[in-house]
Amino acid sequence: MSFLSVNNQMDLIRRGAEEIIPENEILKKLEKSKNENKPLTIKLGCDPSRPDLHIGHGVVLRKLRHFQDLGHQAVLIIGDFTAMIGDPSGRNKTRPSLTLDEAKANAESYIEQSKVILDIETLKILYNSEWLNAMNFSDVIGLTSKYTVARMLERDDFTKRYQSETPISLHEFLYPLAQGMDSVELKADVELGGTDQKFNLLVGRDLQREYGQAPQCIVTLPLLEGTDGVEKMSKSYGNDIGLMDSPEEKYGKTMSISDGMIVKYFKLAADADEDKVESVEKVLADGKTNPRDVKRELGRAIVELYHGTDSAQAAEQHFDKIIVQKDIPDEMDEIELKSDQLLVDVIASAGLTKSKGEARRLIKQNAVKLDGKTCADINHKLSVGEEVAIKVGKRRFIKVK
């Protein structure tokens, strides 16, 4: 295999990246790799404590894929060790402690999902419990002696939590060190991560130096805000576009992002190159184009990336039908009535609402339509054999027959 020129490689590496630290070092690494015809080791750590991936994760996975496309060795480190330890204090809910089996199951699902982005054939997958579990207490103390409390407190979230008097457990200081040990173990040349990972990635650099290795370069990527345009994309905020979402969902959710996010989404979620990003910026700035149309293009681009052109077209058509024309879908889940039932009960039991109370409220709020006609009667009854399409809110449907 022969590598592209360093400049050409850098064009792709820079795409969408926030920071490359230090840039001259990565150039040297690339040069050396090209001269010796030896791929670089590119590390990406993942946290298997949450099983659902979204296009926010996709940003960094995509970057790893770029390196794969350039011929380098991508390594996915599954942080099963840290997931198992979890957070004994129970304060930090983002890190529940998992059993080995759970961590493993999540890891498998993670790998399965990342297949839509990564070239799984050449991907190397390692579990960090393999080496972290093997460390004994004096190893750990030796490791901690290489870092100071003051430096740890430099990490953004530690600083904030310390200042706002929220607890920081001691063991949390060990996570960056553990992650750094992964880099040492791997002799990583480059580590990727979100900007929130910058501190941890830099610790990896320091530790590699301590252990007599050439320090890794780091490539950080911007965090992608969710569809609300404010919070970081996350399933628990409900503002995510899942990698496993259907084309229709991906398209629809994309259409709901705020205008200010369009460029960023092109850059990070649609993998657009610099030229494309520039032209989008230009079109949005000229004031003649309705941003909605640019967003439609974005929606297609994102769906296309994961599902292909045909699905992108279909998703757009579906969107136009359901949302723009407020029609009902051709296909929806169907249920059969065994006896005459109150509409409220049907909606709740079909799972369209969480409770009967909610169903009742929505009916009162004119949010329920039967075959396109608003039904505000909470006593409305459906009889056996009656065929009707129920629409709750904007996008919850069920067909009764």
Next chain:
RNA sequence: GGGGAGAUGGCCGAGCGGUCAAUGGCAGCAGACUGUAAAUCUGCCGGCGUACGCCUACGGAGGUUCGAAUCCUUCUCUCCCCA
């Protein structure tokens, strides 16, 4: 080791014996307006009952009281100050 403050609904945060399912903000849901954008306005926002009602809920366990998120005891956890 000593002293002080605190733990409330998804989150933040009031309440400090009855009128508290618990003010307010954020998030969420729905409606109006739109480009399913944003902003704005309106309504909803523990569960069951179409209202009155019942059940569950103010860190855990006991207790005082006709009545407790509110008082007492104890346990668990957190923060601050001094050493």
